[in-house]
Amino acid sequence: VAARHGSVLILASADTGPNASSHVTAARLQLPFYGWRTYFARLPYTAGGGDSAGAEKALPALQTAVLDYARFVRAQGQGTLVIIAEGPIGEICVVLRDQLDVDGLVLINLRADDVEGDMLQAVTLPSLVLQESPNTWPRENPLGPDVELHLLSRVDARREDNRLLRKIRGWFKRRFAAEA
DSSP states (O other), X not given: OOOOOEEEEEEEETTSOTTSSSHHHXXXXXXXXXXXXXXXXXXXXXXXXXXHHHHHHHHHHHHHHHHHHHHXXXXXXXXXXXXXXXXXXXXXXXXXXXXXXXXXXXXXXXXTTTSOTTTTTTOOXXXXXXXXXXXXXXXXXXXXXXXXXXXXXXXXXXXXXXXXXXXXXXXXXXXXXXXO
């Protein structure tokens, strides 16, 4: 195992099990081999939707959970802290970006059509956005000065040479001068 670089808080929706075949679970399993301590949390948010009134009611609890998890990991004192979130949970992290005490965000597969047009424009936190499903980003949705966007073809999360995870490790190396 490599020297410790910091911590990664990995946030997944409740319908993503800890050993499921998803990008966040692959990151949870692989990043420790590159010197990152990983913390994994499943949030009671399902991408399948449900009624919008129920989702609106649950949003404050989800935001509180994200903040509490970030505070917990920061309190462990492991140096650099990065959050990796997939889908709609990433949007929650963007909304909370000024309240989160983190050094970077990795957002995987944001719902590009549902993201408010200027949501990422105000992000000044170092951020990596990886879009493979959908492999698009609306031109009218500008990115902040320190937001890096990569449009990727669909990637199988189970592959050992997962291109998406290589992008994350490369970004970690560039941003945090850490072998990842």
